[in-house]
Amino acid sequence: MLADSLSAELDAVRNLLGTKQSEAEALGSLWTSFRQRKEQLLKAVEDIEEHADHQSFKEPGLHALQQRLRFFNQLEDELQSHQHEEQWLRDKGSKLAHRDAELAGEVLREISLLETTWEDTKQLITERQEQCNVLIELMKEYQLLKTSISGVIESTEPFVDISSVLKDHEETRRSLTKHEGVKIEMASRQHEVDRFSGKGKQLMMELKKIPECNAETMKKDMETLVDQWLDVSLTSGGDATRVQRINSKKTEILSASSFNNN
Known part of the structure; x- marks a missing residue:
């Protein structure tokens, strides 16, 4: 009876360890996926921001201004096309933070960096669009x-x-x-x-x-x-x-x- 009891307890411990290991592996996999996709999205948003900030405009004219406005409208559409990915990262980041207290701080920093870059890029595009609209009406x-x-x-x-x-x-x-x-x-x-x-x-x-x-x-x-x-x-x-x-x-x-x- 004692041997059976010990065997049952050992099986329970093994199952528990197996479950813990599986959870750790799942958490590690989710964290790796989160960081990779965050880096990809951050790079895409930073590229959009750079294009918006460095778009040249040398010879002013009505047609050129209308073309410039279309360019920024396209950048806005490109940014919005990443909205689903940005929301996925928010959701997965929140889950990671709740499941692992040690990762919570780093996850929140990663999400904060992405959100700041996203909002700065969106604001820059909006400002450029407004500037174009003002110039077009003046022209x-x-x-x-x-x-x-x-x-x-x-x-x-x-x-x-x-x-x-x-x-x-x-x-x-x-x-x-x-x-x-x-x-x-x-x-x-x-x-x-x-x-x-x-x-x-x-x-x-x-x-x-x-x-x-x-x-x-x-x-x-x-x-x-x-x-x-x-x-x-x-x-x-x-x-x-x-x-x-x-x-x-x-x-x-x-x-x-x-x-x-x-």
Whole structure:
């Protein structure tokens, strides 16, 4: 009886040891799998973060900005494609921490590192997307104003030849009418030039926030159009004054001639 009892107890101990060993092996296997998959996911997220942080943008333009936004949208989709894996690691990390007190601290540190990297990457992508959206709206307004202002400048016909004014009284009248029309048109559109200049400056400020972005071309483009506007404004005003003086002189001459003939 004693031998049977000892044998039964020995079997129980062996079973217990076997169970403990199996549990230890299962825990070790889970820990190995957890660390491997964590390293793989962490590397993938870090690569996405690096791409988001170092995406170059050298020649600003509406199409280029739209392409840039699509790039960050794709990075967002790529990050989200790893969401299932990230959740698996959270769940398995929680189980590991509960099953082995010695591993709990290390598991929590691993999970914390992954979560921090994930959130930083997500935030970076969001900031880049918001920046692109702001720039796209500014660029659209800038280009609309540029088109409108350029249209006004191009619609101003070559200013009247002074020699023709001296010969033709009717030409003088048409020239005065044309110049007055140009002055009125440009005065009514001055607010667009002011807005264009303001939007251009906003664009410059936002573009300077992007590393390696060359905004000089756009700056020169803006300054050239504003200079053209000022040139046309000054020329139209000056020519109108000259035509008026010529017209007055012609009137005096014609009046004197008429008086002498009488």
